Amino acid sequence: MKQMNWKELPHAGxxxxxxxxxEYKTGSWRTYKPKWVEENCIQCLFCWIYCPDSAVVVKDEKMTGFDYDHCKGCGVCAMECPGKKGNKAIVMEEEGK
Amino acid sequence: MSATQEKPMTLKSLSHKKDNLSGGHRMCSGCGAPTVVRQVLLAIDEPVVIANATGCLEVSTCLFPYTAWRVPWMHSAFENAAATASGIETMYRSLRKQGKLKKEMKFIAFGGDGGTYDIGFQALSGAMERGHQLLYICYDNGAYMNTGIQRSSATPMGADTTTQPVGSKIPGKTVRRKDLTRIMAAHNVAYAAQASPHNWRDLMTKVKKALATNGPAYMGIMAPCNRGWRTQTNDSILLSRLAVDTCYWPLYEVEGGKWTINYDPKDKKKPIAEWLKPQGRFKHLFAPGNEALLERFQKLVDDDWESLQKLAAAFGAK
Known part of the structure; x- marks a missing residue:
């Protein structure tokens, strides 16, 4: 981002x-990356309501994947995912593998 | 309560609403507070103005020249989120009276437990007493996490903090936390409640109720902090659920003097150890020789839960 000079800075900050x-990307914070396993997804949207970084993308009432630009890889979504028949729809994988 | 008798809230219907807290804020990975804020903002249909006390939420969501808020938001100092919100609300009432503003608007102040229980307490008490039409929300993580885990008056007994560290002389915080939700109820506010983000429906219903009441409202919301609690990044929702299931953080509301317990685990009430065990700040409570501390903690929780049940029985719906 371009630095503002004193004339351009808005009043009172x-x-x-x-x-x-x-516009600020926090995806580089991640150590672990959530992976969506679509066949185990029951579209409960728990991942979406519990995500602290608004990084679960929902379109037309359906979970469609992650916003990896902002996901910090905390793993709350994977933890809360009920999955299907004991198989999680979100699994955490080591970043960069 | 027209706001609560609409068609039932579902995550599918909520997913059409705009997320008013953007990603890219600098709250820690796995923090409970942004989840709380997202749920609160999703519950509101009217235009809303937010005042924010200094704290994690404030410093991390508004690093100049960025802001994560998609609603008007103001920070002025640590101690005066409630006073700031009072001022904004008073200006709004004046403009409405003068006919310069037609819209119905809502006002919320956010503070952490340090900015609410301690530093902002006087401003909060004043705002509640003056009867402003605003909702004060404390996201409670039980210490000054932003500045490095100093104890606050919301810190539970026995917790290890940097200002009351566990050592050979003291076993962490020596006194119990104060119960701010009950103190707010004692202000005879229009609405006071406790909520937790794991139960999003309960939390959002309470926000709607609080904003629909005619008068000041207060909500204390559990917000686990993995840095301060010494836990994993993925268990904020798990720990908020356990806090409710162990009755450490009961879900209840006080609506115009009427006490209601919203969730009673009954025979599924879990021992407090289940909530304490995953947290590194309570590790010493499980060391040999500290059994009495653990017992004392359980007794404090049980006594509080019992007195809450008595209040609900005495002043609940007949």
Missing amino acids: TVLKAGNAN
Whole structure:
């Protein structure tokens, strides 16, 4: 991001672009990466409601994957995933493998 | 309560709503607080203005020139989130009266337990007493996690913190935590409740109720902190569920003086050790010779749970 000079800086340090933290990528924080196993997914959306980083992508009421630009790899989604017949729909894998 | 009698909330229906906390904030991996905030914001249908006390949530969601908030949001200091929200709400009422503003709006103040139980307590008490139309939400992780796990008055007895570390002289925090939700209920506010993010439906219903009441409202919400609690990054929801199942953090609400327990585990009530065991800050409670401490913790939880049941029986729905 381009540095602002004193004339360009907004008054009182306000940030005028709502939600622009989205432009900042936190995906590089990850040690473990969630992997979605679609055949075990029952579309309960628990992963979506519990994700602290808004990194579960839901389209038309369906979980469609992860936003790896922002996912920090905490693993809450995998932990809470009920899966199907004891098989999790989200598994954590070591990053970079 | 019209807001709660709409068609039942489902995750599928909620998924159409816009997420008002963006990704890319710098809260720790696996933190409980952003999950709480996302659920709170998803529960609101009206335009909302947020005031935020200093704390993890504030510093990590608003690193200039970025903000993770998609709603108007203001931070001024550690101690005055409630006063800031009071001011905004008063200005709103004035503008409505003058006819300069037509929209119905809601006001929320967020604070951590340090900014609520300790530093912001006076401002919070004042705002509740003055009767502003606002909801104060404390996300409670039980210490000053942002500055390095210093004890607060929300820290549970026995917890290891950097200002009351476990050693040969003291076994962590020596006194019990204060019960802020009951203190808020004693302010005779319109609505006071405790919630936990594992039970999203209960949490969101409470936010809707709190915002629909005519008067000030307070909510204490459990927000596990894996750095401060010395746990894994993936167990924030698991631990908030255990906090409720062990009755350490009972889900209840006080609506205009009427006490209701929203979840009673009954014979499924778990021993407090199940919640304490995964947490490194309580490791010493399981060391030989410290059995009495563990027993004392269990007794505190049981006594609180019993007195809450008595309150619900005495002042509940007849």
